[in-house]
Amino acid sequence: MKVYFSNVNFSSASGPNSFATRLAHQLNLSGHIIADKHDYDISLVFIENDGTLQDGKPYVQRLDGIWFKPDEYAWKNANIKKTFDKANGIVFQSEFNKNQITKWWGTPAESVVIPNGIDLQPMTESLPGFMKLRNEYEQIFVCSANWHAQKRLKENIRFYKHIRKTYPKSCLVVLGNNPDYVISDPHIFYRPIVT
16 A cells, blocks of 8 residues: 655654654555655545645544644644544544544544554663663653653653652653753653664
């Protein structure tokens, strides 16, 4: 099958684009062809239609959330909702996103949840001291992003410090570049992701 990735920039390392790159790689390994906008069987649209879809061709929408700020809800979601309403299926980023979106927009006929988190298995060799952490802690919590304010690192850390009361033999590994909230804590470890 020829799959066209719409509204994707494969040279970008942002969350949706890096997920698209990994998914395209897996589709290639499965024998599918990553096609261009002129010759495809189905399109995978990331977030919203960017105007490149061909009339009559099926598409699946990849959603990681919608806008909820009251003064932005209508205009920022307009094209996303239009894409949602006409999609042949929806790929949600998480059960949380699926529940949140379907509460407001209804349940699509076809949907699946495919998380876009990183696979820790191949990362263990590139994370200095990871195996040492495995030996020292009973639970390892991980959060990963290309950090900026919308990714809410401060809230992740605050939640970890709260949950550590329940899991005293735990640590937090913050993966990703440009962490915007760094504190000195012997149980919190910051590790950049080298690609």
